[in-house]
Amino acid sequence: MFDANDDADSRRASHRAEVEKAARHEAGVSRRAFLRAGAGVALAAGLPGWLSGCATSPGSGSLPWAELAASLQGKLLLPDSPDFRQVAAPWALQYASKLPQAIAMCASEADVRNSLLWSQAYDVPLVARSGGHSYAGYSTTRGLMINVSQMHAVDIDPSTGLARLGGGSRNRNVYAACRPFGRAVTHGRCKEVGVAGLVLGGGIGFNMRAHGLTCDGLKETRIVLADGRALTCSAHENSDLFWACRGAGGGNFGINTGFTFETFEVGEYTVFELAWAERLAEVFDALQTMALKAPDTLGMKLSIVARAGTTGLTLSILGQLAGTRDQLDALLAPVYAVLRPSKQRIESMAYWDAQEFLSEEGYPEYSHERSRFVPESLSPAAIATILDELRAWPGTRVAATWKFFLMGGAIDRLSPADTAFVHRGNAMVSSIELEWTAQDSPAWVEVNQRWLSRFHDRMERYTSSFCYQNFIDPAQQDYLHAYYGANLGRLREVKRRYDPKNVFRYPQSIPV
Numbered sequence: 001m002f003d004a005n006d007d008a009d010s011r012r013a014s015h016r017a018e019v020e021k022a023a024r025h026e027a028g029v030s031r032r033a034f035l036r037a038g039a040g041v042a043l044a045a046g047l048p049g050w051l052s053g054c055a056t057s058p059g060s061g062s063l064p065w066a067e068l069a070a071s072l073q074g075k076l077l078l079p080d081s082p083d084f085r086q087v088a089a090p091w092a093l094q095y096a097s098k099l100p101q102a103i104a105m106c107a108s109e110a111d112v113r114n115s116l117l118w119s120q121a122y123d124v125p126l127v128a129r130s131g132g133h134s135y136a137g138y139s140t141t142r143g144l145m146i147n148v149s150q151m152h153a154v155d156i157d158p159s160t161g162l163a164r165l166g167g168g169s170r171n172r173n174v175y176a177a178c179r180p181f182g183r184a185v186t187h188g189r190c191k192e193v194g195v196a197g198l199v200l201g202g203g204i205g206f207n208m209r210a211h212g213l214t215c216d217g218l219k220e221t222r223i224v225l226a227d228g229r230a231l232t233c234s235a236h237e238n239s240d241l242f243w244a245c246r247g248a249g250g251g252n253f254g255i256n257t258g259f260t261f262e263t264f265e266v267g268e269y270t271v272f273e274l275a276w277a278e279r280l281a282e283v284f285d286a287l288q289t290m291a292l293k294a295p296d297t298l299g300m301k302l303s304i305v306a307r308a309g310t311t312g313l314t315l316s317i318l319g320q321l322a323g324t325r326d327q328l329d330a331l332l333a334p335v336y337a338v339l340r341p342s343k344q345r346i347e348s349m350a351y352w353d354a355q356e357f358l359s360e361e362g363y364p365e366y367s368h369e370r371s372r373f374v375p376e377s378l379s380p381a382a383i384a385t386i387l388d389e390l391r392a393w394p395g396t397r398v399a400a401t402w403k404f405f406l407m408g409g410a411i412d413r414l415s416p417a418d419t420a421f422v423h424r425g426n427a428m429v430s431s432i433e434l435e436w437t438a439q440d441s442p443a444w445v446e447v448n449q450r451w452l453s454r455f456h457d458r459m460e461r462y463t464s465s466f467c468y469q470n471f472i473d474p475a476q477q478d479y480l481h482a483y484y485g486a487n488l489g490r491l492r493e494v495k496r497r498y499d500p501k502n503v504f505r506y507p508q509s510i511p512v
């Protein structure tokens, strides 16, 4: 085992040896190489874990960055690199001031491995970054950001229908690669979201009721562990870690460098966006009744928004039907009988054109989103609470939204213990989103945050105590229960087996 008294020189020497080894073995470390790496890291790691929060300031010359840079195929960005600030920025702007000391722009699995070994050798905190869309800014660090976003190649084998994705692929890469083949996976609608974060936490999207969650289509993943081992995980290899990679969320066990998905064929779809400004409780009830009985070919999101500068609320639905306009109209007839929408767009088109209709760019913003899984239809009291709370929104310069995404269908063909995603058997996942700008004063944002907390707490009695780990929420109490429920014990075992030193940690990570 490692000696806690190792001096800095021996740690650096060990790291150099590791880097040389890594250069000899590109991606995929043999068993023999792994044993050498394990021994090297044990020497190199010195103290268990890195000194979270005690890193030197950005730009410090005291660490041998050149040594790390020399070991990488990709670039090492330092604070004076022209791209540094842009690459470091997270989607959630309230965390943008937390800057890394350097960013390893990994081009290969070996780069990921070298970055992991280097940061442990020098006790530099590390974090993985793919799409940067963590709601809580959990892919930021004051240490080394191990950024895999350049590893975004997507390769589709038409003979098997399998899609092989680099660990840093985003939804946009999936869109571009799948379109020519007329195939798809369950993806999100924000093109910039990383597939890594999406699939590791489950992955909801308009295809999930017909084809399952994003993680349900995962067949295999490659992951580099803290000790430098690169493993293939599937139903047949390292199946416990594969189980965990389907729902436990990013940043808990290692850095995933590749994903293999099964794809499905897509044809013509009817997409829709409809809005109502009156009789919202009745319209909500009619829409919910329709949605909960709808075929699995319907994917739908319902939003009620309070927007700055407007009076009154707007209720809207957005989604797709793998079917015709007539079939959609038939589904919506009972809703039209309550009230015709004040705005409506319904169009039939090929699947990937339909995704352009549905997609959002997902520009960085100030936002806090809090979720609740909903096991069954919402009662009139629940609907009244949602409307009352939105009408009582203190207000920012942007908006506050309550929304649900329709679940059920193929999601429930697996049981809650089949993958780490425990939230199967729910009718919907709901969330409240608060958005603001830098011009809203901190004190006023705080008033809004208190409103958000009260609203979130009030909704628990109508929904559940379970929350979506991909809508990760730094304010959530009892978050391990909320995200993982009965799967938590097994996840902790997996954590102990694959990351016993808790190298991969953040405020809400799975503990050893």
Ligand SMILES: Cc1cc2nc3c(=O)[nH]c(=O)nc-3n(C[C@H](O)[C@H](O)[C@H](O)COP(=O)(O)OP(=O)(O)OC[C@H]3O[C@@H](n4cnc5c(N)ncnc54)[C@H](O)[C@@H]3O)c2cc1C
Pocket: 091, 127, 128, 129, 130, 131, 132, 133, 134, 135, 138, 139, 148, 167, 168, 187, 188, 189, 190, 192, 193, 194, 195, 196, 197, 198, 200, 201, 202, 203, 204, 205, 249, 250, 251, 252, 254, 255, 256, 257, 362, 363, 470, 471, 506
């Ligand atoms: C605008 C927007 C739209 C969204 N839409 C959807 C949606 O439609 N469906 C849905 O399910 N979710 C959606 N989400 C939530 C999204 O799935 C999560 O925020 C997800 O974690 C983002 O992944 P990322 O790779 O972009 O984020 P990052 O911030 O890069 O990573 C998120 C977490 O995963 C870790 N991580 C990153 N890369 C890796 C890796 N390669 N290996 C291991 N760990 C890694 C990070 O350290 C961090 O803890 C949306 C979020 C936003 C902001």
